[in-house]
Amino acid sequence: MSEGLLTGQNLSLSDALSMGGETTVIGLAIVFSVLVVLMIVLYLFKVIFYKDPNKKKTADTKQEPAPTIEAAPAVTEETDEEELIAVLTAAVAASLNTSTYNLRIKSYRRTDNKMPAWNRAGVTETINNRF
Amino acid sequence: MLESFLNFLQNTGFYALISNGGTWLSSGSEAIKTIIMLAIACVLLYLAIVKKFEPLLLLPIAFGMLLTNLPMIKDSSAIMMHTEWFTDSQYFIDGHSIDVGMICREGGLLDLLYLGVKLGIYPPLIFVGIGCMTDFGPLIANPKSILLGAAAQFGVFFTFVGALVLSALIPSISFGVKEAASIGIIGGADGPTAIYVTKSLAPSLLPAIAVAAYSYMALIPVIQPPIMKLMTRKKDRMIVMEQLRPVSKTEKILFPIIVTIVVALIIPDAVSLVGCLMLGNLLKESGVADRLAKMAQNELMNIVTLFLGVTVGATATATSFLSAQTIGIIVLGLIAFCFSTAGGLFLGDIMCWLTKGKVNPLIGSAGVSAVPMAARVSQTVGQKENPSNFLLMHAMGPNVAGVIGSAVAAGVFLSMFSNI
Numbered sequence: 301m302s303e304g305l306l307t308g309q310n311l312s313l314s315d316a317l318s319m320g321g322e323t324t325v326i327g328l329a330i331v332f333s334v335l336v337v338l339m340i341v342l343y344l345f346k347v348i349f350y351k352d353p354n355k356k357k358t359a360d361t362k363q364e365p366a367p368t369i370e371a372a373p374a375v376t377e378e379t380d381e382e383e384l385i386a387v388l389t390a391a392v393a394a395s396l397n398t399s400t401y402n403l404r405i406k407s408y409r410r411t412d413n414k415m416p417a418w419n420r421a422g423v424t425e426t427i428n429n430r431f
Numbered sequence: 432m433l434e435s436f437l438n439f440l441q442n443t444g445f446y447a448l449i450s451n452g453g454t455w456l457s458s459g460s461e462a463i464k465t466i467i468m469l470a471i472a473c474v475l476l477y478l479a480i481v482k483k484f485e486p487l488l489l490l491p492i493a494f495g496m497l498l499t500n501l502p503m504i505k506d507s508s509a510i511m512m513h514t515e516w517f518t519d520s521q522y523f524i525d526g527h528s529i530d531v532g533m534i535c536r537e538g539g540l541l542d543l544l545y546l547g548v549k550l551g552i553y554p555p556l557i558f559v560g561i562g563c564m565t566d567f568g569p570l571i572a573n574p575k576s577i578l579l580g581a582a583a584q585f586g587v588f589f590t591f592v593g594a595l596v597l598s599a600l601i602p603s604i605s606f607g608v609k610e611a612a613s614i615g616i617i618g619g620a621d622g623p624t625a626i627y628v629t630k631s632l633a634p635s636l637l638p639a640i641a642v643a644a645y646s647y648m649a650l651i652p653v654i655q656p657p658i659m660k661l662m663t664r665k666k667d668r669m670i671v672m673e674q675l676r677p678v679s680k681t682e683k684i685l686f687p688i689i690v691t692i693v694v695a696l697i698i699p700d701a702v703s704l705v706g707c708l709m710l711g712n713l714l715k716e717s718g719v720a721d722r723l724a725k726m727a728q729n730e731l732m733n734i735v736t737l738f739l740g741v742t743v744g745a746t747a748t749a750t751s752f753l754s755a756q757t758i759g760i761i762v763l764g765l766i767a768f769c770f771s772t773a774g775g776l777f778l779g780d781i782m783c784w785l786t787k788g789k790v791n792p793l794i795g796s797a798g799v800s801a802v803p804m805a806a807r808v809s810q811t812v813g814q815k816e817n818p819s820n821f822l823l824m825h826a827m828g829p830n831v832a833g834v835i836g837s838a839v840a841a842g843v844f845l846s847m848f849s850n851i
Contacts, residue, residue, distance in 0.1 A: 301608070301851055308598040308605035316599040319608060320592030327588050327843045328581075334697050334839045335581040335832065341689055342574035345682045420818065427810070427823055 353381060384408070447502035464749035468500040471752070472744075475642070484649035488622065488740045492641060495744025498541065511539035512745040517549055518635045545742040548630050548637075553739040554623035555707040560732030561623075561834070562687070562711020563724045565802065569828040571682050572675035576794065576825070578778060580832025583798025584840045585774025586618030590767035597763065603755045608851075609633050612844040614760055617644045618767025619837025620651070620799040624704060626743060628841045631849050638747030639757040643764035648801045654765070655772050655796050655808045662776040663792045667783050669817040670791040672825045683716040694839065700849075701842025705835060771799045775829065797826035800833030 304311035305319055385405050393400045415423070440446055448462050475493035479486040499512045516522045516538070517529055524530050529549060534542050547553045570577060594611035598604050606614065609632035616628045617640060625644040629637045647654065659668075687709035694705045714724040779795020793813045797805040809826035 304607075305595075306607045306609075306851065308595075308607040308610060311595065311599040311605070311607075313596065313599045316595035317592065320588075320595050320611075323591055323608075323847065324588035326847075327591075327840060328585065330698060330843050331584050331836055331839050332578070332581045334694060335577045335836060337693050337697070338690060338835070339574045339577045341693070342571055342577065342686075345571060345685070346574070346676075349679050349682050350676055415819065423821075424814065427821075428807070 442504060442507070444502045447504050447507075450504075461749070462502075464753055465500055465502055467753060468747070468749045469497060472497040472500065472747075478646070485645045487736060488645050489642075489649070491737055491740025492638075492645065492744035495541065495741035496638070496747045497744075498741070499745040499748060509539075512541035512545065512742070513538065514746050514748050514751065516542065517545065517746070518751070541742050541745045544738045545745065547735075547738055548626065548742055549634070551627060551630065551703065553735050554627040555703050556735045557623045557732055557739065558704055558707040558838075559711035559714075560728045560735070561802070562708040562713075563715045563728035565708070565712055565831050565834070566827070567686050567712065567831055568678045568683060569675055569824045570831050571678045571686055573825065573828045575782065575790075576828030577832040577835075579775050579782075579795045579798040579829035580800070580834075580836040581798075582778035582795065583771045583775035583800075583829070583833050584619065584836045585777075586767045586769065586771025586799075587615045587837070587840045589615075589770045589774075590618050590763050591615035593766055594759070594763050597759055601755070601759075604759045606756070606759070609848050610636055610756075612848055613640055614763050615767060616640075616837070616841055616844065617647065617760075617764040618771040618799070619833075619840055620644070620648055620768065620771065620801040620805065621834060621837045622648065623739075624800075624837050624841045626739065627704060628844055631845060634746075635751050636756070636760065637743060638752055639760045640764075641743045642747075643761050647764055647768045648804065651768075651799075651801055651804045652808050652811075654768055655805065656812050658769060658772045659776060659793055659796050659808075659812050662773060663780060665816060667780070667788070667792050668813060669820065670783070670788055671817065671820050672791050672794075672822065673789065675824060680716070680718075684713065687712040687716065690835065694835075694842075698839055698842040698846065700845040701839045704838040704841060708834065708838065768799070772796045775799060775833075791820075791822055791825065794822060794826040794829050798829040798833045798836070800830065800837045802830050802834060803827065805833070806830040 301319075302315060303309075304315055385408075388405050388408055389400045389403050392405070393403055396403075441450075448465065472493050475489060475496065478484045479489035479493055495512075499514070503510050513534075516534055520526050522530060522533070531546065534546065591611045591614070594606045594614045595608070598606040598611070613625070613629040613633040613636055616625045619625065622641065622644050625640055626637065629640045633640075691702070691706050691709045695702045711724070711727055714720045714727060775795035775798030776792055777795070778798075779790065779792035782790040782795075783792045791813060793809045797809045799805050806823055806826035806829075810821065810823040813820050813822040
C-alpha cells in the first residue's frame with residue numbers, strides 16, 4: 301500500500317478512488333454474504349420449526365344449536381382455528397352476560413381497522429413509550 | 432509562610448492558565464484553546480441536558496471533555512488523563528504498543544479507566560447488554576429483512592471513499608485508510624462499534640468520531656424522514672404488511688448460537704462484537720440465566736457506559752479536537768448516516784417491487800442499527816401516511832439485522848487495515 305494511502309498525505313485522487321472502490325466492493329460483498337447465509341439459515345428455521353396453522357385440519361366442533369350470534373355479519377373464509385373461535389365465543393358470552401354453551405359462532409371476519417381515534421392514539425402512545 | 436502560599440498559587444488552575452510553563456500553555460494561544468475546549472464541553476453538556484441528545488452518553492462524554500481540558504501544571508499529579516500516553520509513540524514500548532505498566536503505576540483515574548477502551552473491553556461488554564435487550568423474533572419471522580440490514584451498510588463504505596477523496600482534495604485534511612475506515616463506520620449508527628474500530632485504527636480521532644456518532648444517532652428522527660419521503664412513493668409508504676408469524680422458543684435459542692458460528696467462519700474479526708451480542712441474547716432467550724441477563728442489561732451496561740463515556744470524552748484534547756479534521760469528520764459522519772439510510776431504502780424499494788407491494792419500503796431505513804430509534808422513525812413516517820398502519824415490528828427486523836451488519840462491516844475494516 302502506498303505511503304499516501306496510509307497517512308493521507310499527498311494522496312492522489314486516483315489512488316483514493318481505486319482503493320475506495322475496491323474496499324467498497326469487497327466490504328459490501330462480505331457483509332452481504334454473511335447476512336445471506338444467515339437468511340438461508342432463517343428460511344431453514346421456517347421449514348423445520350414452523351407449522352402453518354391454516355394447513356392444520358382440526359376436527360370440526362359442532363355444538364348444540366342455540367340462539368345464534370355472529371361476531372361479524374358476512375361470511376368470508378372458513379378457517380377452523382379452534383383457539384380463535386374459543387376466544388371469540390368467550391368474548392361474545394362475556395359481553396352478553398350469558399354462558400358459552402348458549403352460543404355458536406358461525407362465522408367471523410377480520411374487519412378493516414375501524415379503531416376509534418382515541419384507542420388508536422392510546423396504542424400509538426403506548427408503543428412510543430415502550431420503545 | 433509566604434513561600435508556601437506562593438507554592439499554592441503556582442499549583443492553581445489560574446496559574447496554569449496564564450503561565451507559559453503549563454502543560455497545554457506553552458504559548459498564549461494554548462490558553463485560548465483551553466478555553467475554547469471548555470466552551471465546547473459546556474455546549475455539549477447543554478445539548479445533553481436541555482436538548483436531551485442521547486444524554487446517557489453525551490453527558491459523560493462532555494464532562495470527560497471538561498475534566499481533561501482543565502488547566503493543569505505540567506506533570507501535576509492531579510492530571511486525570513494523559514492522552515499522549517495512548518497516542519504518542521514516544522511513550523510506547525518499542526514504539527508501537529502502549530506501556531500498560533507505566534499507565535497503571537503513574538496514571539490518573541481516567542487513564543486507568545481508558546484502558547478498558549484501548550484494550551477493547553467496554554464495547555463488547557456493552558454489546559452483551561444490548562443483546563439482552565434485543566428481540567430477534569421479528570427478524571427470524573421475516574428472514575428477507577436481514578438483507579436490509581446489509582444494504583444499510585452502504586453509507587459506511589461510501590463514506591470511506593468520501594474520506595479518502597476529501598483527503599486527496601483538501602491539503603489540510605489528511606485521512607489515511609485507517610482514519611477513513613473509522614469515519615465510515617459512523618454510518619453504521621452504532622456507538623460501541625464505531626468506538627471499537629476507531630480505538631484500533633485511529634485512536635487520535637476517537638473523541639470526534641464518538642461525538643459525531645452519538646449526536647447523529649440522537650438526530651435520526653430529524654435526518655431520516657426527508658430521505659425516506661424522497662426515496663419512496665406515497666403509494667408504497669401506505670402498504671400494510673402481513674402479520675409476522677409466531678416464532679418458537681427453540682428458534683430464538685438456536686439463532687444466536689448459529690449467528691456466532693457463521694460470523695466466526697466468515698469474518699473472525701467481528702466475533703468479539705457479534706459474539707458478545709449473541710451471548711447477551713442467549714442469556715435472555717434461554718430463560719435459565721435470568722439473573723445474569725438482568726445484570727448485563729442494567730448494572731453492567733450502565734457502569735460500562737459511564738466509564739466509556741467519560742474516558743472517550745477525556746481523549747478530546749485541544750490538539751486532537753480543534754482541527755480541520757474534526758470538521759471533516761462531522762460532515763462525513765452526516766454523509767455516512769444519509770447514505771446508509773438511502774442504501775436501506777433503495778433495497779426496500781427493490782423488495783417492494785419484487786414482492787409486488789408486500790414489503791413497505793419504509794422499513795429499509797431501519798437497517799441502520801440505532802435500535803430502536805430507526806425502527807421508530809419507520810413507524811412514525813408510515814403512520815403519517817396511513818394512520819392504521821403499524822410498521823414497528825416489521826422495522827425491528829432490519830433494525831437488529833443492522834446491528835449484526837455494522838459489526839460485520841467493522842470486522843471487515845479491522846481485518847483489512849489493523850495490521851498494516
